[in-house]
Amino acid sequence: MAPDRETVTEIAVAVAAVVLFAAGIVAVGRMSGQTIDGITLVGAITGFILVMAVIGVTFAYR
Numbered sequence: 001m002a003p004d005r006e007t008v009t010e011i012a013v014a015v016a017a018v019v020l021f022a023a024g025i026v027a028v029g030r031m032s033g034q035t036i037d038g039i040t041l042v043g044a045i046t047g048f049i050l051v052m053a054v055i056g057v058t059f060a061y062r
Contacts, residue, residue, distance in 0.1 A: 010059055013055055013059075014055065017048070017051050020048075021044065021048040021051075024047070024048070028041050
């Protein structure tokens with residue numbers, strides 16, 4: 001049984017968001033030595049949570 005198009009779209013969008021989050025964490029890690037590392041990391045995590053919330057609401061009311 002193959003997944004329908006909507007399921008594949010949801011999976012692709014979620015994976016893209018996770019890859020973007022991972023890239024943000026790597027970018028924060030490469031900026032080591034600066035005093036804003038912690039704040040930037042919290043910002044990346046907060047941004048990820050907000051993006052996933054928007055994605056979830058978008059798919060729920062679509």
